[in-house]
Amino acid sequence: MTKKNYIYILGCTCIVTLFSCKHGEGEYHNITDKIEAKSKNYHGTSISSEQLLEGIETVEISEGPHTFLIPERKSQIKSYACTECHTKPLHQLKTNDTIKKAHWDIKLAHANLNTMNCITCHNGNDMDNLKSLTGNTIDFNRSHKLCSQCHSKQFEDWKGGAHGKKVAGWAPPRASMTCVNCHNPHKPSFETRWPARFNTQKVKERE
Amino acid sequence: MSNNNKKWFSLDLGNTKKEATGSCGCGKTSGGCGSHTHDQISDKDFDAAVDAAIGDERKKDGFDQVFDVQMDRRTAFRKLTASLLIGAGAVSTSCSVTTGENAKEKAQIDWEEQFKGNYKLMTDEERNATVERLVRSYQLRKKKNINMSSKDAEKDVLFGYAFNISKCQGYMDCVSACVEENNQDRNSQMEYIRIHEMKDGKGFKFDEADDNYYHEVPAEGHFYMGTQCFHCDNPPCVDVCPVQATWREDDGLVVIDYDWCVGCRYCMAACPYDGRRFNWSTPEVPEEEVNKNQHYLGNRMRKKGVMEKCTFCVQRSRAGKNPACVEACPTGARIFGNLLDPDSTIRWVLENKKVFRLKEDLGTEPKFWYFMD
Numbered sequence: 001m002t003k004k005n006y007i008y009i010l011g012c013t014c015i016v017t018l019f020s021c022k023h024g025e026g027e028y029h030n031i032t033d034k035i036e037a038k039s040k041n042y043h044g045t046s047i048s049s050e051q052l053l054e055g056i057e058t059v060e061i062s063e064g065p066h067t068f069l070i071p072e073r074k075s076q077i078k079s080y081a082c083t084e085c086h087t088k089p090l091h092q093l094k095t096n097d098t099i100k101k102a103h104w105d106i107k108l109a110h111a112n113l114n115t116m117n118c119i120t121c122h123n124g125n126d127m128d129n130l131k132s133l134t135g136n137t138i139d140f141n142r143s144h145k146l147c148s149q150c151h152s153k154q155f156e157d158w159k160g161g162a163h164g165k166k167v168a169g170w171a172p173p174r175a176s177m178t179c180v181n182c183h184n185p186h187k188p189s190f191e192t193r194w195p196a197r198f199n200t201q202k203v204k205e206r207e
Numbered sequence: 208m209s210n211n212n213k214k215w216f217s218l219d220l221g222n223t224k225k226e227a228t229g230s231c232g233c234g235k236t237s238g239g240c241g242s243h244t245h246d247q248i249s250d251k252d253f254d255a256a257v258d259a260a261i262g263d264e265r266k267k268d269g270f271d272q273v274f275d276v277q278m279d280r281r282t283a284f285r286k287l288t289a290s291l292l293i294g295a296g297a298v299s300t301s302c303s304v305t306t307g308e309n310a311k312e313k314a315q316i317d318w319e320e321q322f323k324g325n326y327k328l329m330t331d332e333e334r335n336a337t338v339e340r341l342v343r344s345y346q347l348r349k350k351k352n353i354n355m356s357s358k359d360a361e362k363d364v365l366f367g368y369a370f371n372i373s374k375c376q377g378y379m380d381c382v383s384a385c386v387e388e389n390n391q392d393r394n395s396q397m398e399y400i401r402i403h404e405m406k407d408g409k410g411f412k413f414d415e416a417d418d419n420y421y422h423e424v425p426a427e428g429h430f431y432m433g434t435q436c437f438h439c440d441n442p443p444c445v446d447v448c449p450v451q452a453t454w455r456e457d458d459g460l461v462v463i464d465y466d467w468c469v470g471c472r473y474c475m476a477a478c479p480y481d482g483r484r485f486n487w488s489t490p491e492v493p494e495e496e497v498n499k500n501q502h503y504l505g506n507r508m509r510k511k512g513v514m515e516k517c518t519f520c521v522q523r524s525r526a527g528k529n530p531a532c533v534e535a536c537p538t539g540a541r542i543f544g545n546l547l548d549p550d551s552t553i554r555w556v557l558e559n560k561k562v563f564r565l566k567e568d569l570g571t572e573p574k575f576w577y578f579m580d
Binding site: 035039051197198 | 232248309336362363364365367369371374376377378379380382383386395398417418420422423424425430443462487524525526528529533536537538539540542543544545546547548549550552553555556557559572574578580
């Protein structure tokens, strides 16, 4: 009798296990399984961002395993090349007169003066380029290399795509905004401001 | 009320022999337990009063209430003539030689729109035809041209979304962009997106969060979290729709056929995330603000009494663009992309950041992940 019972229970368990998961066509346990299974044979789609990127000048960068486009920067800087004014090294251009100087509007609000000042990023002898902490030249179009010296965590996220915005659409080729497209390098933090809208109808409904 | 007139089925377990027990738990119909007072009318009197007031009506249900009515010849003729006149009116506008060409065309379009099928079941020709009709109809009525698409889901695309709760500053630029992009009703200030202002260190308390703040943001000691339609892979709203006016497309978008929706709002009740909105009045958008780049399943003009919701901007996303909210966000808190593309940024976020979803235990499988820096 007990043996019969065991067989009965075993049979029931088998049936329950067999029918408990719906293994119909196109059905997965969860979305993660589904994504994994369906992306195994991914060969791209016909949708492309190329058309949306037309008219936006970009440069291709490769960082680790990631290769993508970022907006070209030099053409966006109002008075580039800097050497058009900075014809001589900076110390030779220095004067003690009190007239309003160029770049008077730039106030450095980035870290503190112990950590950073102008020459942390700029090179007085080579104004057309940026410089790394060790004094190597960094092109203005590759300014992320400068930021990534300190902001390594953000840099990792940016490379992968978790930090920063995309240019144009979601489809490949990937084009991401670079650091300075959102952050003013002299004053990088976001400011507080008023929300874009206020829903007066919602207030009425909840009275 | 007699027992054979019940409107629902009740199980007979053999304990129905009790006679009328009155409205009191004590079982007596008069006096005794203290709760019976003399000025209370008896059940019999109450039934009689109700009968006198609404007569046979309450014994009839649904179909019978409409069709099983007492009618003499005169009323019957009057009603028939009335309905005939309405029908004749419709025919005469479309066939008459005196009405203008435009009016005829309008009537023709309205007629065909009225009797078209469910979008899901339409062939490609039928889809193109209804899109053409809607475009022409708008042209006739508003004298403006719109561009409407009926683009299908692309192969090998599954849309997913990620929201960075440490980046969102609560500026609500996304909400504004969404309203403008999707032609939402300006009168009722309908918004698909809600941004919840939550207190730091309190967890996700949606009941205590404020989703309609108006002060400088980000506020000290708060973080911001946006909710909208999560385009669940196992959407409960789709299951409950009695007319199959809402469904999940192959690229994962949960969409609505506004012309098939009967406005029962079951989906609104079924959605655990408050993702759906209802048009209580005819949506109004100032003509110059109407977004003319439309999709049949997306931002085309809705009518009164239908559901609508975020479609991940189907008119944009199926053309390769990012949804309006993603494009408008100044902080980069919103990430959108193809979940099936192993090189996409959304996949990197899912694989490398600590992500979570809301109410994961419900098994709705939302394709909307939250993450932190």
